[in-house]
Amino acid sequence: MSNLKKLFAFGLMFVLMLIISACNGEEAADESDQTKGETEENTAPANGEKVKIEFWHAMSGPNQQAIDDIVADYNASQDKYEVESLFQGSYEESLTKLRSVGGTADAPAIMQVFEVGTKYMIESGYIEPVQTFIDKDGYDISQLEENILNYYSVDDQLYSMPFNSSTPVMLYNKDAFAAAGLDPENPPETFEEVKAAAEKLTNGDMKGFSILLYGWFFEEMLATQGGLYVDADNGRTGEVTEALFNGEEGRRVFEFLKEMNDAGTLGNFGSVWDDIRTAFVSGQVAMYLDSSAGISGVVESAPFEVGAAYIPHSEEADRNGVIIGGASLWMMNGISEEEQAGAWDFMKYLQTAPVQAKWHVTTGYFAINPAAYDEAIVKERWIQYPQFQVTVDQLQDTKPSTATQGALISVFPESREHIVTAIEELYQGGDPQAVLDKAAESTNRAIEIANKTSGN
Amino acid sequence: MKLWKRSVNVRVGLLYLLPSIILFSMFVFYPMAKTIYLSFFLTNQNGLPVYFNGIENYTYIFSSDEFRNSMKATLLFVIYTVPVSVLIALIMAILANEKLKGIGFYRTIFSSTMGISVAASAVVWLFLFHPSVGAFNNILKAINLPAVQWLLDPEWALLSVSLTTIWMNIGFNFLVILGGLQNIDESLYESATIDGAGYFTKLRRITIPLLSPTLFFIITISLINTFQSFGQIDILTKGGPIQSTNLVVYSIYKEAFVNYQFGTASAQAIVLFAVVLIVTILQFKFGERKVHYQ
Numbered sequence: 154m155s156n157l158k159k160l161f162a163f164g165l166m167f168v169l170m171l172i173i174s175a176c177n178g179e180e181a182a183d184e185s186d187q188t189k190g191e192t193e194e195n196t197a198p199a200n201g202e203k204v205k206i207e208f209w210h211a212m213s214g215p216n217q218q219a220i221d222d223i224v225a226d227y228n229a230s231q232d233k234y235e236v237e238s239l240f241q242g243s244y245e246e247s248l249t250k251l252r253s254v255g256g257t258a259d260a261p262a263i264m265q266v267f268e269v270g271t272k273y274m275i276e277s278g279y280i281e282p283v284q285t286f287i288d289k290d291g292y293d294i295s296q297l298e299e300n301i302l303n304y305y306s307v308d309d310q311l312y313s314m315p316f317n318s319s320t321p322v323m324l325y326n327k328d329a330f331a332a333a334g335l336d337p338e339n340p341p342e343t344f345e346e347v348k349a350a351a352e353k354l355t356n357g358d359m360k361g362f363s364i365l366l367y368g369w370f371f372e373e374m375l376a377t378q379g380g381l382y383v384d385a386d387n388g389r390t391g392e393v394t395e396a397l398f399n400g401e402e403g404r405r406v407f408e409f410l411k412e413m414n415d416a417g418t419l420g421n422f423g424s425v426w427d428d429i430r431t432a433f434v435s436g437q438v439a440m441y442l443d444s445s446a447g448i449s450g451v452v453e454s455a456p457f458e459v460g461a462a463y464i465p466h467s468e469e470a471d472r473n474g475v476i477i478g479g480a481s482l483w484m485m486n487g488i489s490e491e492e493q494a495g496a497w498d499f500m501k502y503l504q505t506a507p508v509q510a511k512w513h514v515t516t517g518y519f520a521i522n523p524a525a526y527d528e529a530i531v532k533e534r535w536i537q538y539p540q541f542q543v544t545v546d547q548l549q550d551t552k553p554s555t556a557t558q559g560a561l562i563s564v565f566p567e568s569r570e571h572i573v574t575a576i577e578e579l580y581q582g583g584d585p586q587a588v589l590d591k592a593a594e595s596t597n598r599a600i601e602i603a604n605k606t607s608g609n
Numbered sequence: 610m611k612l613w614k615r616s617v618n619v620r621v622g623l624l625y626l627l628p629s630i631i632l633f634s635m636f637v638f639y640p641m642a643k644t645i646y647l648s649f650f651l652t653n654q655n656g657l658p659v660y661f662n663g664i665e666n667y668t669y670i671f672s673s674d675e676f677r678n679s680m681k682a683t684l685l686f687v688i689y690t691v692p693v694s695v696l697i698a699l700i701m702a703i704l705a706n707e708k709l710k711g712i713g714f715y716r717t718i719f720s721s722t723m724g725i726s727v728a729a730s731a732v733v734w735l736f737l738f739h740p741s742v743g744a745f746n747n748i749l750k751a752i753n754l755p756a757v758q759w760l761l762d763p764e765w766a767l768l769s770v771s772l773t774t775i776w777m778n779i780g781f782n783f784l785v786i787l788g789g790l791q792n793i794d795e796s797l798y799e800s801a802t803i804d805g806a807g808y809f810t811k812l813r814r815i816t817i818p819l820l821s822p823t824l825f826f827i828i829t830i831s832l833i834n835t836f837q838s839f840g841q842i843d844i845l846t847k848g849g850p851i852q853s854t855n856l857v858v859y860s861i862y863k864e865a866f867v868n869y870q871f872g873t874a875s876a877q878a879i880v881l882f883a884v885v886l887i888v889t890i891l892q893f894k895f896g897e898r899k900v901h902y903q
Binding site for chain 2: 276366424563603
């Protein structure tokens with residue numbers, strides 16, 4: 154009997170192992186299945202002679218529609234290339250997929266990667282810098298927005314083509330401002346002013362101010378004070394060895410949040426973009442930071458007048474401006490030269506003023522080519538949504554520096570997680586310096602591992 | 610020679626087992642060995658093991674607050690969900706086992722959560738928990754109670770996720786327990802009735818003992834499943850706030866597929882494996898004594 158039991162126990166152990174490994178295995182299998190399915194779809198000939206250009210992106214919802222429209226226009230505009238746009242999940246998910254096919258013939262020709270993946274992509278060995286094509290083609294990039302190029306240039310080489318760029322912006326409820334006796338046309342600019350305004354705006358269900366639990370907004374409030382995220386000039390001049398965001402500038406941001414949290418004027422709506430937007434639209438928060446790409450949706454759904462303002466900065470530091478967020482397009486190197494030529498042609502098409510104008514008005518992302526701002530549709534749109542104008546002004550007012558250029562580290566996604574945890578701990582009564590130090594320590598460990606394992 | 614003869618049974622047995630041994634080796638033993646191998650390395654940005662780290666991955670996770678917190682959250686999560694979901698399913702199954710008109714309808718309803726994927730049900734609950742427009746907070750508001758930050762308050766988040774998980778597990782548990790109940794011989798109840806036993810006596814003396822193998826099975830499976838919960842965490846909280854719902858499997862996922870640290874992720878997987886194994890062995894050692902096999 155006891156033998157039987159033992160046997161049964163062993164059997165169960167096997168089942169257990171099976172379940173555990175199946176769980177791990179399934180995920181990997183799912184992923185490769187999906188990519189396989191998609192690539193098979195792509196290689197299926199649709200139009201005989203045209204060269205297929207595969208374009209992986211991470212734009213969902215209305216932005217996906219906008220991409221598909223632009224791609225359709227491009228395909229109709231010439232008969233040499235056929236671009237195929239494929240949605241591959243969020244930025245993180247699509248990057249994970251790329252890791253499994255990068256550098257092979259199965260890789261897409263063009264890949265959209267978020268800004269913090271820049272360093273990773275440069276080091277990945279999967280890509281051909283777009284500078285190669287710019288030089289070969291004699292393409293004039295001076296027509297493009299300097300502040301955006303600034304982010305994606307490393308050692309004066311442009312590695313990827315900027316595509317969808319956004320910056321943070323503070324949106325506020327003008328009606329609530331008027332009701333609280335504040336001037337709706339004169340939004341607060343500094344931490345102190347925001348705090349004072351939040352105090353007045355907090356009323357019943359409505360909180361004064363909020364930010365999304367997302368590392369990006371911390372990075373921006375750090376940069377606008379001229380604070381660096383990591384050493385080696387934000388990783389622009391050498392190898393990064395430690396995080397600097399727990400310095401004075403970072404502490405000011407955390408104290409700013411903590412004081413409002415303690416005063417009960419700060420709302421917390423989590424880490425999902427739609428949740429904080431819903432909260433704003435339904436009158437649960439009067440001011441919050443959003444991406445410029447979110448403006449049109451919010452303005453359209455808000456039953457009140459929405460104002461847009463520059464993101465706040467500390468009174469102890471001058472306003473330096475904002476870092477570019479969003480994503481850029483990368484050229485892969487495992488593909489044929491013909492495909493690369495087509496991909497380059499498509500990239501150039503994307504940068505033309507009419508396309509950029511259309512992109513800007515449908516999504517709220519910046520026009521990479523400032524000439525687009527002179528197009529009629531943009532002017533019309535700006536009259537309808539003056540909020541867009543603010544975001545463009547804020548970007549063009551930005552002082553170029555290593556702080557506003559943004560940090561270049563390969564472990565950015567992980568570091569952002571640590572920042573979010575730190576903010577959550579802060580909201581639960583943590584000490585600003587202590588929680589920041591902890592996040593910096595965790596980031597340092599990630600940097601250390603990355604340095605240990607890179608170059609191998 | 611003697612040994613050769615004596616082992617004939619073993620050899621024949623092995624022959625029969627061969628197909629499963631081959632399959633297990635491919636899909637279980639090899640990945641298992643690879644996981645153990647990876648757990649001693651640090652991986653580079655492309656996920657290749659490039660830096661031999663000895664047992665440092667293990668010492669790191671054992672000394673890290675984050676992993677200890679994950680372990681604690683996982684244990685709490687198991688304690689919150691397994692007993693409650695089995696108990697609720699048991700009560701529902703006993704009710705649905707009555708022979709009444711239209712009982713099939715209720716049986717279908719009660720087991721329906723089994724037919725909904727983890728992702729779909731988590732999304733539904735996400736809307737219910739929504740801080741500003743969710744149903745729960747609207748109900749609380751209607752009866753003049755303060756709104757609860759279901760998924761954003763670290764005090765509540767694990768409970769909220771547990772609630773979702775209980776709801777998701779009930780369907781399967783209900784179905785298995787109902788199956789067990791239907792297997793109990795009707796004549797036992799008839800004799801008991803003749804002997805003058807009441808409803809609760811029958812429940813305690815006949816139903817529960819004869820159901821114990823089924824209950825044992827369902828508890829074991831629930832325990833293992835709950836230790837490995839992932840989908841609802843990913844959709845509802847992404848491990849937050851302050852890591853309060855960062856269950857071990859989610860932590861492994863994040864380490865491996867967000868941070869691309871397959872080494873530490875593998876080490877965590879091995880630790881999880883050991884824990885699940887120990888819990889299951891303990892369960893067999895102590896829990897099975899109470900099981901009544903016919």
